[in-house]
Amino acid sequence: MFVNNLLAKEGLKPTDVSIVGVGTGAGAVAAMEKGELDAISNLDPVLTQLESTGKFVAVADSRTEKGMKEIYGGDYHASVIYITEEFIKKNPNTVQAVVNAMVRADQWIAKATPQEIVDLMPAEYKAGKLPLFGFFVGQVMKATQGKANPGRLNELLKLKLSG
Numbered sequence: 001m002f003v004n005n006l007l008a009k010e011g012l013k014p015t016d017v018s019i020v021g022v023g024t025g026a027g028a029v030a031a032m033e034k035g036e037l038d039a040i041s042n043l044d045p046v047l048t049q050l051e052s053t054g055k056f057v058a059v060a061d062s063r064t065e066k067g068m069k070e071i072y073g074g075d076y077h078a079s080v081i082y083i084t085e086e087f088i089k090k091n092p093n094t095v096q097a098v099v100n101a102m103v104r105a106d107q108w109i110a111k112a113t114p115q116e117i118v119d120l121m122p123a124e125y126k127a128g129k130l131p132l133f134g135f136f137v138g139q140v141m142k143a144t145q146g147k148a149n150p151g152r153l154n155e156l157l158k159l160k161l162s163g
Helices: 002-009 026-033 046-052 065-072 085-090 092-111 114-119 132-143 150-162
Strands: none
Touching (some): 002 065
């Protein structure tokens, strides 16, 4: 959806480009760093890791309120868990438990204070692995349905994490 939307805005069709799946982890970062891809559409922490090298810049970024407005004309949030139909049939209680947990987490984040969110961040982040920062900002933006002020959120999280 994201890539197709960007292509359409530039008068292109999905068949005008080649889409290659590279995953959402170290393999995606490596593919960009090795020059195996001309561009990437991915998620955090991959995007933040790439940006932190100084070699890559975002040309369309839906992780911010401004970016969502530029790309979609307003808020657009999505979360996806991919599960096979077979797994769902064999494990309906597990699937429902995961869905329930995600809904509860989103509801909690929407009501939590910045300090409560910071308190739950992994030690790796607090140890200085800053590429995760964008991931957390994105999660808060998603949970608040874009209502959080991204600039103020960045300030608050940096302040809380520095102390």
